[in-house]
Amino acid sequence: MGLDAFVYCRCWQDRLATPCPVGPVGYDEDGWLALLQPWEGNRAAHKAFDVWLARSCPHERMEQVSEHVSNWAGVRLFQQALRTAGAERFPTLAAALPNVNGGWLTAERAAVALAELDRFRHTSRIADEVELIDEATGRVLMQYVEVYDGVFIFGPDVQAGVDPDGFFVLDRADPPVTLFRAVRFTQRPLPDHRVEFTTGGTRTVLAMRPVGEHGEPPPERLAVRTRSRSGDDFAYVVEPLRRLCEAAVSTGNPIIWC
Structure with a gap:
C-alpha cells in the first residue's frame, strides 16, 4: 500500500477517442473522468463506460502516465x-x-x-537520517519517521521502532512504558515467539518477533546510525x-x- 497517481491523456478532450456509447461523460468532483450518472439504477451503463474507458484510445484507461x-x-x-x-x-x-x-x-x-x-x-x-542497521551487512532495517514517532513494529503487547535516541521497545499501556532501549545491541530469537535483547551486559527477554527477519535469518548485531542525505x-x-x-x-x- 502507498501513494499512486496518474495523469489523463488528452484523447477525450481533443475528441481523438472513440465515442462513448453512454453518457453524459465528464470529470467528477474528485477529478476522475466518469459517467455522470448515479451507480444505482445505471449499473449496465457504468459497465459500458468502464469498457469504453479501457479501450477508447491508445492509452490504458486514458492515462498518459x-x-x-x-x-x-x-x-x-x-x-x-x-x-x-x-x-x-x-x-x-x-x-x-x-x-x-x-x-x-x-x-x-x-x-x-x-x-x-x-x-x-x-x-x-x-537532512540527517536516523537508521537501524544490521552491523554485519549494513542493511537498513528501520528509518526514523517523525510522524510515526519512529514506530515501525506493532504487536499485540509491544511496539518497537527507532528515533534519534536509539532503538526502543514499548509496551502497549497508556501511557507506554519503555521495555528496552539501546543504540547498539544484539538479539537472539527464543522459543515461543520471544526475543532476547542484550546491551552493555543487560539482558531483556520480550514476547515479539525478531527485528529485521523479513523472510531471512534475523540479524544478530544491530546498531543505530545517523547519516547525511542528499x-x-x-x-x-x-x-x-x-x-x-x-x-x-x-x-x-x-x-x-x-
Missing part, C-alpha cells in the same frame, strides 16, 4: 526531508503531497512543483513525481492522487 510514487513510509520520509530542508524553499511540494489517498494537483501547480523537484534533487545536503537519496520518490509533473504540464491535466 501512471506511477506508484512510494509506500507511505517513503512518502513520509520525503515530506520529513522537505521540512528539514526548509518547507519555504519547496512550498508547492510541501503542500501538494497528500496525507491520504485522493485529491489532485493542478497542471499549473505541477509546473511549479517540477522546478522545486529539480532544486531538491540538486541539493547536496538535505537530494539523490530521494530519487525513489522524486523521479515518479517528476514524470507525473511533466505529464501534467504537457497535457494541461491535473495529477490525480489515488
